[in-house]
Amino acid sequence: MFLNSLPTNFAALEVxxxxxxxxxxxxxxxxxxxxxxxxLGALLVFISLGTKKxxxxxxxxxxxxxxxxxxxxDLARTQIGEKVYRDWMPFIGTxxxxxxxxxxxxxxxxxxxxxxxxxxxxxPTADINTTIALALLVSLSYFYAGLSNKGWRYFEYxxxxxxxxxxxxILEDFTKPLSLSFRLFGNILAxxxxxxxxxFLVPLVLPIPVMFLxxxxxxxxxxxxxxxxxxxxxxxxxxxx
Amino acid sequence: MLAFNFxxxxxxxxxxxxxxxxxxxxxxxxxxxxxxxxxFKPVGNVVEKRxxxxxxxxxxxxxxxxxxxxxEADLLSQLQSARSEAQKIVSEAENxxxxxxxxxxxxxxxxxxxxxxxxxxxxxxxxxxxxxQLFKQADDLSELIVNRLILEK
Numbered sequence: 274m275f276l277n278s279l280p281t282n283f284a285a286l287e288v289x290x291x292x293x294x295x296x297x298x299x300x301x302x303x304x305x306x307x308x309x310x311x312x313l314g315a316l317l318v319f320i321s322l323g324t325k326k327x328x329x330x331x332x333x334x335x336x337x338x339x340x341x342x343x344x345x346x347d348l349a350r351t352q353i354g355e356k357v358y359r360d361w362m363p364f365i366g367t368x369x370x371x372x373x374x375x376x377x378x379x380x381x382x383x384x385x386x387x388x389x390x391x392x393x394x395x396x397p398t399a400d401i402n403t404t405i406a407l408a409l410l411v412s413l414s415y416f417y418a419g420l421s422n423k424g425w426r427y428f429e430y431x432x433x434x435x436x437x438x439x440x441x442x443i444l445e446d447f448t449k450p451l452s453l454s455f456r457l458f459g460n461i462l463a464x465x466x467x468x469x470x471x472x473f474l475v476p477l478v479l480p481i482p483v484m485f486l487x488x489x490x491x492x493x494x495x496x497x498x499x500x501x502x503x504x505x506x507x508x509x510x511x512x513x514x
Numbered sequence: 515m516l517a518f519n520f521x522x523x524x525x526x527x528x529x530x531x532x533x534x535x536x537x538x539x540x541x542x543x544x545x546x547x548x549x550x551x552x553x554f555k556p557v558g559n560v561v562e563k564r565x566x567x568x569x570x571x572x573x574x575x576x577x578x579x580x581x582x583x584x585x586e587a588d589l590l591s592q593l594q595s596a597r598s599e600a601q602k603i604v605s606e607a608e609n610x611x612x613x614x615x616x617x618x619x620x621x622x623x624x625x626x627x628x629x630x631x632x633x634x635x636x637x638x639x640x641x642x643x644x645x646x647q648l649f650k651q652a653d654d655l656s657e658l659i660v661n662r663l664i665l666e667k
Contacts, residue, residue: 299533402534
């Protein structure tokens with residue numbers, strides 16, 4: 274987009290450029306899949322190493338994974354409730370891990386050192402496709418959770434305190450995925466842009482605090498995404514009296 | 515073509531939504547299943563097994579503690595009863611020895627009294643016999659004197 278030819282090439286910014294893969298009639302953003310495969314591969318390797326030899330006295334990596342598991346269980350249990358949180362814990366945990374690994378991987382690994390013919394590698398969550406995919410999965414999940422737990426009574430939720438709420442509740446079904454996807458997308462993209470601009474303007478020292486802020490934001494966004502997803506599912510399975 | 519653009523660009527752009535979206539969704543669903551079998555299930559099994567183990571142990575310890583407390587109370591009551599029993603035996607023995615002492619004392623007293631009485635009776639007997647003898651001798655003597663006086667006249 275601008276200044277690709279400067280000697281400090283790693284600091285150049287490209288916004289809205291994609292590495293297109295054409296498969297038959299469909300086009301994909303290749304850079305999103307490349308980074309996500311690298312990061313998810315690393316995550317899976319990390320997890321298989323940690324769960325390779327499970328012991329009753331947790332040591333090292335197993336300890337960390339158990340802490341993570343406990344953290345996700347607490348998150349799912351507080352938001353979804355004691356009754357069905359077990360069914361949804363893997364989904365909530367996967368959302369959390371995927372968003373967290375994507376955000377931190379995008380912020381920590383110097384992707385710009387790898388040259389692509391078009392576009393650049395970065396956090397998969399800085400692509401609107403990824404965040405909309407995640408948000409739509411959350412929407413499907415809470416509909417499925419509500420319908421499978423309460424059957425048609427799920428729709429009582431729409432008129433819950435009074436029927437006046439009906440239009441607002443219907444509107445919510447659209448605003449939930451919209452806000453979920455745009456919040457994540459906006460935060461991660463903005464973080465990448467701010468760091469990129471700062472590195473481009475002042476390549477020394479100054480970007481470091483912003484990078485730390487970016488790491489903080491990334492972690493918080495992962496937590497927010499998972500918590501909200503769990504909350505929506507919890508709201509759908511909650512029994513009204 | 516699935517691609518469409520919000521901002522009017524013919525190619526690319528921030529809001530370029532295309533087949534990346536459904537494929538990413540499929541990838542995340544697949545990841546959910548992979549993580550479930552690779553991470554959530556095994557770790558959950560281990561953690562829940564340990565939690566069960568710990569809670570079982572705590573329950574066991576609680577049961578044992580209550581058992582110990584029961585045994586302690588039992589022992590204490592036993593000790594108490596043993597102590598009172600001992601007290602009883604001691605007081606009984608004291609009574610017994612007291613009784614024996616009294617009996618022995620009475621017996622000794624009686625014996626002493628009896629021998630005293632016997633001695634007194636003997637003394638009395640002897641005194642009376644001595645007196646009788648004396649009287650007799652006096653009588654004999656007086657008779658003798660009388661006889662002699664009569665015979666000499």
